[in-house]
Structure formats: C-alpha cells, structure tokens
Amino acid sequence: MQELLNRPKGLHRTVLIVDDELIEREMLGAILCDYYEIIYTDNGESALEIIKREKLTLSLVLLDLHIPKLDGFSLLKIIRSDSELWRIPVIMLTAEKEAEVESLQLGAADFITKPYDAPDVIRARVNHSIELAEDRIIILDTERDALTGLFNKEFFFEYARRMENQNNNMPMDAIVIDVNRFHIINELYGKDYADLILKRIGNSIHDLVTQVGGLACRSNSNCFGIYVPHIENYKVQLPMYISMIEKGLEDTRITIRMGVYLDEGQKIDLEQRFERAALVCRKIGSNYSTCYDVYNTALHTKELHSERLINDMDSALIEKQFKVFYQPKYSIKDNKPVFTSFEALVRWYHPEYGLITPDEFIVLFEDNGLIRQLDRYVWNEAAAQIRKWRDEFGFSIPVSVNVSRVDAFNPKLVETLKNIIENNGINNEDLLLEITESAYADNSQQIINTVVVLRDNGFKIEMDDFGSGYSSLNMLCSLPIDALKLDMKFVKNICNNQKDYRLVGIMTEIARLLEVPVIVEGVETEQQLKLLKEIGCDIIQGYYFSKPLPAEDITELIRKTVQGE
C-alpha cells in the first residue's frame, strides 16, 4: 500500500499496453493517454520485464491475447501467481468471445473487446479495474495483522458475522488461543524471537482453519481467535487442534492454551461468545496441567451471581441487610455444659436472593478487600449487643468475632477495635478475636507482631480453623494466642475415622502444651460430644447445643439460663 500513499496527488497512474499490432497499441493509447501515463510494448517477454521493473508504480496492464514470445494467457498466469506482481490488475484485450471466460477464470480483472469502438466504455473499465485493485490493496493491508497475516480483530468479527448470516445457522464454535508464559519468552529471548513464535503459531492456525474451515485472527499481542465449525466431540478434537498448532513449535518448549465457547444453539452475540471463550482461556491461566477448557454456563451464572453480590454489598450495609447471629459456646469441663461465650456469625438477607450464608460471600469479599467493611459492621453490631446484654443482665458475655486476614495486616486494626470498644462502653476482653490459622502461615512474623500488640491491649485471640493451615510446630510454640479452635472437618468424622479421632487428640495435646483451651466447633451429635469430652476438649460449639440464633432468641436463652440458676 505504501506505493499508493507515496504517489503525489493528481499524478497519472501508469498503464502498460501490450499488443504486437502497432495500430491497436496506438489506438488504445490514444483513448487513454489523456488520463494515464502509457508504456507500450509489443511482446510478452518484454512486457514481463517491464512489469517486474515497474511493479511498484504500474497500475494496470492491458494485455492482448495473441502476442509473440510469451502469449497473453501465459503472461497472465505468471502475473497472477507471482507474490510481488499479483496485485497489478490485468485487462485482457480480445476479439474472441470464448477467450473472455478463460481470461476471467485465470484472474483477469476484466476484458475489453476489439474493435475499440466505445472509448468511454474502455476508459470506464480501466478506471474501475484500477480503483478496485487499489481498494483491494488497502483492504488487504488493513484487514490483516502485519506479523501473522491473519485477520485483525475488527475485520475478523465483521467477516465472522457475515459468515454467520450466510451459513444458514450452521453452528460455529468460538475459540481463544493464548501462548503460555509469553511475557517470559519476550523477556528472556527478546522481541524478535517472540515475534517469530507468534508468526509460526499464526501459520499453524492459518493451516488449521484452511483445513477445517472458518476464520482466524490475532486479537492482541499473544492472543488469537478462531471461528470454526462446531466440534461434536471436543475432548477428541481440541487436543488435535492444539497439537496441530503446537507442531510448529516442536523445537521449542512453548505451549498454548485454548478457551472454547461451544455453539450449542445459544442465541448470544458473537463478541460475547469470544469474551466467554477468553474468560475460560484466562481461567486456565497458570494451570499448566490443562491446555484447554470449554465454557460452562453454570459456572458463568455463578460468576454473574458473585459479581452481583459484590456490587450489592454497599447498599446491603447501608440497608442493614446483614444480620448478626450468635452461636453459643459451651464449656464441657463439668458434667453440666455451661455456656461461656458466643460467636458472632453474619447472615445476608438479600432482597432478591433471600438468605445467603457466609460461605457464599465471605470468600468473594476476602478476594476484593470488601471484607474489611463487613468485619467492621459485625464488630460494631457485636459490641453493641454485648453492651445491651450487660445492661439487661448486669454482666458481660464475651462474643468472638472473625478478623479476616486482610484486617490482620491492617496497621490501624488496634485503633479501630479500641474505638469500637470505647464507643460501646465495653471491655477489650469482651470482644474475642478469631484469626484463621492460614493467616499466620501467610506472613507469620507480621501476624505475630499484630497479635502481640492486640494482646498487650487486653484483647483475647483465638486461632480459628486450627489444623487446616500450615502452622509449623516451631511457630506454634512462640504463638501468642488464648485459645485454639479446631477446624470442624476433624469433628465431622471423629466417630467413624480413627485417624481424625487421634488427630483431635494430638491437637488437644498441643493446646495443653501451649496452655490454652481447645474449642471445637461443628459438634452435631451426642456421640461426637462424648468422644470430645473423652479426649479432653474444653469448649464446644455446634448444632448439638444450638444453631446460630438472632440476638433476640439468644437474649431469651440467656434469660432462661439466668432464671434457671
């Protein structure tokens, strides 16, 4: 295209007339010379020489069929099959009707019949052929990615949409291909090598779509899109596609991954199908054991649901859709269990989805940091409730609250908690803080420092989910904690799994060593309770005694207990 852009405006395009008849050359030249620069020649060999020499400036060849040395059809074939010459349009000059069809079949842009008795028609045909060829060059150069020769994203979608409209609803799958660890290749081996790899992948993808039908594009630096006829058995086909593409990379250790949106009759927009395929491709991400995956509607629905929950959180806090429930913890040291404290557990009453349990939203909020707002909400609610109970019953009942790992690393944590305590007029030891064991494993020294400061300020710390994280025995010994709370999964099978029973025993021993009580949650049956008592656990929490209840129910429970005493 550069040669087109380089041409000064108004400069005549150059046309080559090839005819061995001087009179015919002259006549044709006379028709065109006011509009074009004309080069003349009378034989095929000299024409080819001129075409090769002037390939960047020649706009059109007018080629007679019967010329010496190299006949018109042979020359046309050479031009059309030459990668440097094929962009130059050729109009055949003929008096023979039969030659017209063959000319067009061999790739001629048009034909002009002799005699030249309609100059205006000849000029119009010449002009039209040049315009078409120039437009085609512009389109070819803009529709393609320069590196790989595949379509660029915009043209790809345009052509895919056209294909979709024309193919009578033939199902087509959307596939997104990414190069694993491409940034590393770029950094380690440089841009030239990375480009070479992309070029090779582009070639393989081109071969693939040529073979199976469809279209391909390079959508961004190391990402490709292909739109191919629907795959019936993707578990067989996709590995085949991958190996076809990776074949071009055999001498490297570079691999690719594929995210696929299978067309199973869903009526969704083309771009959306590719977005979903890209989503799947991103999800495979660093999981090198999988090289492809297909989009799953259920998974997507779940993601949309998660996104909705995240978006709704702010208004839920304002509208107090989160309700704090309380589950009693009972000391089982004596024959008769005695409740010692509560754990504050949050529930979300969503206006549309109804009751949502924490396992649905806590992980989401932990991922994006929103958990800090929720933690504060629960801490405030719990602190206010402790105060209410103290006002009503005349004594404080401690409530444990969860401190997420995000909060555990917050330098203002102590200050925030102290403010809450102060605002509600309760004591630091009334608000027990549960920090999950895995937070300790993430950055043990920092968390230990935080916990030390909290304890120095009078807060009690319970290590939550003990046994599910990766605490080292060494760390445990130096850990400043006030209670160990066992992960509930150990309790679940304690009655029929000897290993779990013994593990609970070992963890209880560790608690003894650390001189802190053991709290066991998730206790649902009498038999579990019996075994835990046997092992020597101190405090029990679970449905066996009580499910988490709203504050008013708990108030009633306390009232009854107090009256019973």
Place this chain on the structure above:
Amino acid sequence: MNKEDFYLRLVNIAINDTKLTELEQQLSNNDLDSAFETAHALKGVYSNLSLTPLTIPISEMVNLLRNKTDTDYSKLLNEEKTQFQFLCNL
C-alpha cells in the same frame, strides 16, 4: 495532432503493412495456424480503423481458419486484396 490526422496516420501504417502478403503466402503453403494468427491480427486492425469493406472478408477468413477449415480461400483473399488496393488508390 488532431483526431483526423491521427486516424490518417494509422491508415497509412495499415496500407504499408505487409501482413496481407504474408497471409497469401501462408495460405499457399497451407500453413493454416500461421494464416489464422495473421488474419486475426488484420481483422483487429481493419475493424479498429473501421475499414468495413476490408473487415468483412477477413472476418470470414478468421472464422474459417479458427476451425482449420480446409477450403479454397482464394475468393475471400482476392476480395480482401481488391478492397486493400482500392484503399491504397484513394
């Protein structure tokens, strides 16, 4: 050069052309392939110059020669030569 001068120059070139003599020779040698090429070229030139009396017999010859028809071409050739001579005498 105006259009008329240009036309007359081309007609003059056609008059001085030796292709008609070549055609006669090729026919007498029964070289029908070469005769076709030559007749075809002449047809193009004469028709482009709108030399209708010359175009009619040569077109007929081209059609016969294209199919390599083994026939007596002398009548058509003589007609062509007569018309050519007539043009030269103008």
